[in-house]
Amino acid sequence: GNSVTQMEGPVTLSEEAFLTINCTYTATGYPSLFWYVQYPGEGLQLLLKATKADDKGSNKGFEATYRKETTSFHLEKGSVQVSDSAVYFCALRTNSGGSNYKLTFGKGTLLTVNP
């Protein structure tokens, strides 16, 4: 089956620090990979995605590269801001039919950025 493993949090950084949140996956078939972000009190929003090997997704200064050889999709940002404080979820979806239409999520990583 499909699974996503992301680094345990919480992660606490100072403003302008470099961020990496690790994500690795196992999947049957060829997955698309996603990072979703959940700000306090809100639902999840798509942050970025990549649909094939070596694709780089990017948005709001965040980046992640689809690495098939290491089955990874690590999230990075060069300089975090207080407003980036949120929970970040790595997720995948395959297209193998049936309930494989579903998104498989990691457990989430809480990021807190201090001024």
Next chain:
Amino acid sequence: NAGVTQTPKFQVLKTGQSMTLQCAQDMNHEYMSWYRQDPGMGLRLIHYSVGAGITDQGEVPNGYNVSRSTTEDFPLRLLSAAPSQTSVYFCASSYGTGSSTEAFFGQGTRLTVV
């Protein structure tokens, strides 16, 4: 454009009570799903629907029922609430079922069962 709307935002139930969590989307999406979010567990799929009149079970369907009579609405029913159903519930929709399709989420319903 409202997107995905969930009601209520908060709810407290007594053990054994029943209730319906509402979910509506105005994007004409065919695919809708319900997830529950528990600390340290990520999001787990409860039920999903690939179109009006078609529903199926996800990972954790026990204690929940769904129906899909229209494209817009996908209510989740708790038949007899239990403390183990205390959670945050999210409804999501997407315009297709392809692997690269983005899912749009509602703001969630925080349910406490006492």
